[in-house]
Amino acid sequence: MGRLPPDPKAANVPRTIAPYFTPATAVPKAPDADGFLQRWLLLEPINKPNRSNDVFVGAYVRKAFNTEYFPDQFTVIPQNGDKVTVANQELAWHALDSANFDVKLFRFAYGLNKPTYGVIFWAVTIVNSPREKKNVRMAVGSNSASMWWLNGKDVVDLFDDRRMVMDDVVSNRLTLNKGKNVIRGAVINGPGLSDFCVRFIDENGEPIKDITLSLK
Amino acid sequence: MKSNVLGAAVLTLLSLCASGTALAQLNGEPYIHDPSTVVYDNGKYYTFGTGGGGLISDDGGWTWHSGAVRTGGGVAPDIIKIGDKFFVAYAVGGGGMSGGHASNVKTMWTKTLDPKSPDFGYHDDSVVASSNGVEDADAIDPAFLYTQGHLWLSYGTYFGFIRVVELDPKTAKRIPGNKPVDVAIDMEASDMMYRDGWYYLLGTHGTCCDGANSTYNLRVGRSRKPTGPFVDNEGIPLLKGGGKLVASASGRHIGLGHFGLLDLGDDVEKFSCHYEADLDRSGRSILDIRPLLWVDGWPVGGDNFQEGMYEIQSQRSGFGLQLDVDFVRMDNGRGRGPGGGGPAAGGPPAGAQAGNGAPRPAGAPGGGGGFNRAPAGPVVPVPNQQLSQVEGTWPTGTVNVNLSDYMVRPNQEWKITPVDGVGGYPGSPYFKIQIAGTERTLAATADGQVVALPAYTGGPEQLWRIDQLTDGTYRIMPKAMPDSSEPVALVAVGASTPTLAKFDPKSDKGRWNFKKP
Numbered sequence: 049m050g051r052l053p054p055d056p057k058a059a060n061v062p063r064t065i066a067p068y069f070t071p072a073t074a075v076p077k078a079p080d081a082d083g084f085l086q087r088w089l090l091l092e093p094i095n096k097p098n099r100s101n102d103v104f105v106g107a108y109v110r111k112a113f114n115t116e117y118f119p120d121q122f123t124v125i126p127q128n129g130d131k132v133t134v135a136n137q138e139l140a141w142h143a144l145d146s147a148n149f150d151v152k153l154f155r156f157a158y159g160l161n162k163p164t165y166g167v168i169f170w171a172v173t174i175v176n177s178p179r180e181k182k183n184v185r186m187a188v189g190s191n192s193a194s195m196w197w198l199n200g201k202d203v204v205d206l207f208d209d210r211r212m213v214m215d216d217v218v219s220n221r222l223t224l225n226k227g228k229n230v231i232r233g234a235v236i237n238g239p240g241l242s243d244f245c246v247r248f249i250d251e252n253g254e255p256i257k258d259i260t261l262s263l264k
Numbered sequence: 265m266k267s268n269v270l271g272a273a274v275l276t277l278l279s280l281c282a283s284g285t286a287l288a289q290l291n292g293e294p295y296i297h298d299p300s301t302v303v304y305d306n307g308k309y310y311t312f313g314t315g316g317g318g319l320i321s322d323d324g325g326w327t328w329h330s331g332a333v334r335t336g337g338g339v340a341p342d343i344i345k346i347g348d349k350f351f352v353a354y355a356v357g358g359g360g361m362s363g364g365h366a367s368n369v370k371t372m373w374t375k376t377l378d379p380k381s382p383d384f385g386y387h388d389d390s391v392v393a394s395s396n397g398v399e400d401a402d403a404i405d406p407a408f409l410y411t412q413g414h415l416w417l418s419y420g421t422y423f424g425f426i427r428v429v430e431l432d433p434k435t436a437k438r439i440p441g442n443k444p445v446d447v448a449i450d451m452e453a454s455d456m457m458y459r460d461g462w463y464y465l466l467g468t469h470g471t472c473c474d475g476a477n478s479t480y481n482l483r484v485g486r487s488r489k490p491t492g493p494f495v496d497n498e499g500i501p502l503l504k505g506g507g508k509l510v511a512s513a514s515g516r517h518i519g520l521g522h523f524g525l526l527d528l529g530d531d532v533e534k535f536s537c538h539y540e541a542d543l544d545r546s547g548r549s550i551l552d553i554r555p556l557l558w559v560d561g562w563p564v565g566g567d568n569f570q571e572g573m574y575e576i577q578s579q580r581s582g583f584g585l586q587l588d589v590d591f592v593r594m595d596n597g598r599g600r601g602p603g604g605g606g607p608a609a610g611g612p613p614a615g616a617q618a619g620n621g622a623p624r625p626a627g628a629p630g631g632g633g634g635f636n637r638a639p640a641g642p643v644v645p646v647p648n649q650q651l652s653q654v655e656g657t658w659p660t661g662t663v664n665v666n667l668s669d670y671m672v673r674p675n676q677e678w679k680i681t682p683v684d685g686v687g688g689y690p691g692s693p694y695f696k697i698q699i700a701g702t703e704r705t706l707a708a709t710a711d712g713q714v715v716a717l718p719a720y721t722g723g724p725e726q727l728w729r730i731d732q733l734t735d736g737t738y739r740i741m742p743k744a745m746p747d748s749s750e751p752v753a754l755v756a757v758g759a760s761t762p763t764l765a766k767f768d769p770k771s772d773k774g775r776w777n778f779k780k781p
Contacts, residue, residue, distance in 0.1 A: 052357030052366040054397025061398075102474065149504065155400075189505060191450070209471050209479070211422065211450035213505030240360065241400075241423055245504075 065144070065159030068152045072128070072143040076176060076260035083247040083255025084149040084214075085173060085231070089126050089263055092139040093157045093167035098238035101209035104193035109207050112168065113195050113234045122200065122232065125172065125264070143263050150189070150212060150245040153235060157242075169242070171233045176260045181224040183251055186231075189216040190244040194235040198222060212243050215253075224248065224259070289517075289542060291327040291693065294319060294551040297473075298340035298405070298453065301524030302536040302553060302690065303350065305377040309690065311524075311536060311551060312352070314339045319551060326688025328551060333379040335386045336370060340453065340522070344408040346415070349373040351436035352386065353406035353417060358395060365423045366397030369406045371436040392438045393419055393429050400424030401444075407524075408436075409456035409463075409490070416490050418465065421452035426467060426502075428456075428491050445491040448502035451483065453522040457563070462486045464563060465494045468521035469507060475547050478519030478540035483507025484563055497562060511535075511565025516543040517552070520565075526553065526690055531769035532731045532739065533558075534690050535565070553691030555732035568692045569730040569738065571681045572780070573700055575670050579737050579775035581759035584670035585678070587699055587716050589658045592673075594649040649673050651701045663716045665706065667760045675699065677781055678706070686727055686743070694727035694743055696720050708742035712764045714754060730778075737775035739767055 053059075077087045094117055098104075118124075118132035118139075128143035142160075146152070151171070157164045188196055188204045191212040196204040196219075203219040210216070235244055248256040296313035302325070303310055309325045310332050312318035318332030318341075334341060334352060341354035351373050358367025372389040395403040402423040408431075409416040415433040420426040426448035430439045448454065451467035458464070464486045470479030485494035485502040493501055500506030511520050519540025526534040533556040541547040555566030576585040651674040658675070670676055677700040682693040697706040703719040707726045720726055724744035731739045740754040745764060753767035755774045767774045 052364065052368065052397070054364075054366045055394075058396035058398040102471070102477065211469060211505065213450065214500060216505070 063159050063161055065156055068147055068155040068159070069142075069144040070147065072145050072263055076262045077145060078260055079247060079255065079257050080149055081257075082149060082214075083249070083257050085175070085246045085261055086146040086149070086151070087144070087173055087261040087263065088146070088151055089128070089141050089143050089172040090151070090153070090156055091126075091132070091141050091170040092137075092160060092162050093153075093164075093169055094134050094139065095137060095163060095166065096168045096236060097166035098236075099166075101192045101238040101240070103238075104208055104210075104236060106205065106207045109193045109195065109205070109236060112236055117168070117170075121170070122197065125174070125230065128263070149214070150243045153237070153242040153244065154240075164242075165237065165239045167237055167242070169235045169237075171231075171235070171244070172263075173231050174262050174264070175224065175229040175231060175248075176262060177224040177226055177229060178258060180226045181248075181256065183221045184224055184248045184256055185221060185250075186219040186246065187215040187249050188218075188233075188244065188246050189213045190233075190235050191240070191242050192235070192237045194233055194244060196246070197230075197232045199225065199229055200232075212245060214245055214247075215249070218249070224256075289544065290551055290553065290691070291688070292321075292329050294328040295330075295545075295548050296551045297538055297549040298522050299524065299536055299538050299551050300340075300342045300352075301344065301407070301455075302526045303343050303345055303377070305345075305350070308378070310343070310377045312341045312343060312354075313538075314341075323687035325553060325690030326693050331379070332377065333384075336372065336389055338370070340405040342407040342455070342524070343377075344410055344415075346410055346433050346436075348375060350375070350377055351408065353392070353408060353419075353436070355404035355406060355419070358402045358404045358423075359421065360402065360423060364397065365395055365402040367395050367403040369393040369403045369417070369419050371406075371431070373436060388435070388437075390437065392431060392436070393417065393427070393444065395424075401427055403427075405453045405522075407453075407455040409458065411458035414490070416456060418447070418454040418456050418467075420448075420454065422450060425449055426451050426454045426465070446503065447487075447492040447494055448485070448507075450505045451502065451507065455523045455525070456490065457525050458490075459558070460561070462488065462561065463490045463494075465492070465502060466510060466523045466563070467507070468523075470519070470521075472519065472521060472540060474519075474540065476518045476541040476543060480519035480521035480540055481512035482510040482520055482523055482537065482565065484510050486561075508562055510563050511537070511554070513539075514567075517541070518543065520552075525556070528690065528731070530739070530767050531733045531735075533734050535563075555691070556734065557732065557736050558734045559736075566732045566736065569680075569695070569732065569778070571695070572679075574678050574680060574778040575672075575676060575781055576678055576697075576740075577670065577777040577779055578667050578756040578759075578762075579772040579777060580756040581667060582670075583667035583756075583760060584676045585665055585754075585762060585776075586668055586673070587658065587675035587704065588664040588666040589654075589675050592649070592654045592657060594653075594673075596646065655702070661718055663704065665714055665716055665762060667756060667758075667762055672781055674701070677701075680728075680730075680778075683727060686722075686724075689729050689731070692730070695730060696726055697728050708745045708752070708764055710746035710748070712745065712748075712752065714762050714764055733769075733775060735775070737772075737777055739774055740776055741767070 126141040189212040298314040309321040338356040406419040425446035427444040454467035496506035517539040524536040679700040705720040727743035752764040
């Protein structure tokens with residue numbers, strides 16, 4: 049079928065995470081018009097070689113994410129620039145705002161000259177709710193498989209070779225606490241693009257927008 | 265999510281002619297991957313796939329063999345005829361194999377698809393769209409849409425966006441200054457349709473090229489403009505991963521993808537696709553052609569007609585097609601209970617309800633018959649009327665057919681079976697239609713009527729084409745009417761009277777339902 053090399057003019061442009069991401073600020077950020085959460089702490093990708101995504105059955109993904117890669121993996125609220133060491137990789141956390149409804153992990157890795165295929169990404173954000181909200185659901189789409197924890201509890205799992213669709217997998221009814229709520233997610237991908245989108249929806253499937261995101 | 269493509273040439277080399285294939289599969293050796301839209305040229309149907317070749321059908325679209333020729337190699341071509349030219353689009357590069365996403369979509373044209381014709385040959389092979397290997401796009405899987413005087417081309421795969429560009433319909437080259445528009449994500453093998461003011465963007469979701477483990481399935485969104493925004497039935501933008509299901513795996517076929525519209529006119533629309541794995545054909549990737557239905561403004565994948573026993577019900581009157589023989593009463597079982605008394609067959613209708621306004625006889629509701637009361641004795645089943653009970657009363661020789669209240673009687677039960685070696689039409693073989701348990705065979709006559717012959721003798725007037733229409737009903741056409749080349753269809757010219765006439769898609773008269781007895 050023939051293979052073309054990348055256009056040298058495009059391939060030689062210095063890599064950047066712009067325009068997909070901008071640095072997060074200290075000002076709390078509201079969700080976008082559809083309720084998508086666009087502020088995240090993203091850890092540079094952990095190497096997890098996979099030539100295909102067809103291995104991402106539940107057992108594989110659970111084992112992959114329950115492996116401890118760095119200290120306090122399920123509790124830490126990192127700061128921008130914090131570093132962890134995973135095997136022989138030194139990886140940094142980046143506090144970023146996504147320019148899109150989805151968080152383009154491939155572009156995050158590519159722009160930082162990090163591995164794009166065969167990787168695990170970790171993401172953390174803090175949702176500030178003005179009051180307790182019962183019966184809300186976390187709605188996630190991811191490419192490829194992922195798991196998501198709210199306040200330390202596993203609430204949404206997406207297994208198999210997934211593509212990212214908004215509201216692909218939705219949690220059971222859950223409660224957003226008044227004040228801070230911590231979302232933690234992990235996404236695994238073999239070859240191909242990788243991204244995710246997260247929002248909260250109410251009983252009618254409408255997005256919840258009267259919340260803000262911060263990273264502290 | 266990965267994406268890649270598999271060379272049809274490889275599949276062709278590996279393929280063997282399967283024997284004993286089920287009816288739901290095309291006949292012959294329909295091995296292909298990423299088939300183009302199926303097109304017609306001078307008595308034959310053609311489709312082209314990844315690699316360099318394609319398939320040809322010279323029996324109307326039922327039996328397929330290798331033999332189509334396309335130059336340029338590459339992947340996932342599409343083809344369209346505009347004026348006197350067939351324009352072909354295909355892609356070179358990209359597809360994600362080994363991580364490469366730099367690709368070119370090229371177009372070229374030929375005046376005929378017959379490789380033996382002196383007019384055969386591809387010209388003006390040049391690039392019309394590209395991806396540079398870095399951007400969020402991978403320029404493969406091109407597909408044409410020509411409508412409203414404009415020629416559109418969609419392309420792309422999971423690596424980034426599905427994009428639409430406009431081409432010049434005279435040359436299939438890019439309109440100067442035209443810029444690609446992003447219209448979808450998480451999709452590949454896209455194609456577009458136009459219907460009733462809507463542009464439909466179809467494409468596959470899921471994984472390809474993994475045989476029986478491929479999750480390929482066909483999705484759709486629609487927009488008032490060819491450049492979007494496309495949304496699905498839930499209003500989810502295709503740019504956010506939306507897409508309404510059109511068709512997916514079923515039966516022995518896994519991983520449906522690469523839609524192509526085959527509009528045959530008169531409300532018969534079909535679509536071509538491939539299955540990543542036909543489990544009855546060594547798990548190989550094969551071509552299929554299926555009806556395309558429309559429900560509430562959305563395309564839905566239909567299924568080709570399956571052999572079996574059926575009532576043939578007129579959409580016009582609701583009556584069933586039947587051998588026009590005298591009605592034979594059956595034992596209604598009421599003789600066993602209080603108030604019963606109907607004779608088994610042929611006797612006076614002591615228990616019949618008056619349908620002409622006459623006073624109800626004894627035995628009818630309100631007439632004291634008691635058939636609406638529990639039987640005094642045990643509850644017992646009443647057997648259906650059997651062919652053996654009535655066949656002796658039927659005339660020998662040719663018998664007319666008509667339409668009447670469907671009563672689950674032997675003269676209303678039709679056995680429909682495919683006939684080998686007589687060709688077919690896109691997606692299906694011809695069928696013979698016979699009264700179940702007999703050789704009595706539905707046939708067209710030279711004077712445009714329809715009768716039941718005493719036996720099937722193999723004439724084209726005894727072979728029937730059964731196409732599902734876009735509303736889910738069926739059109740029934742003889743392969744040929746004696747001494748005529750005019751295409752005709754079975755039509756309910758009266759509520760109770762069938763005939764053969766030109767099919768009118770605006771009428772229910774030529775629409776039929778097949779119901780299981």
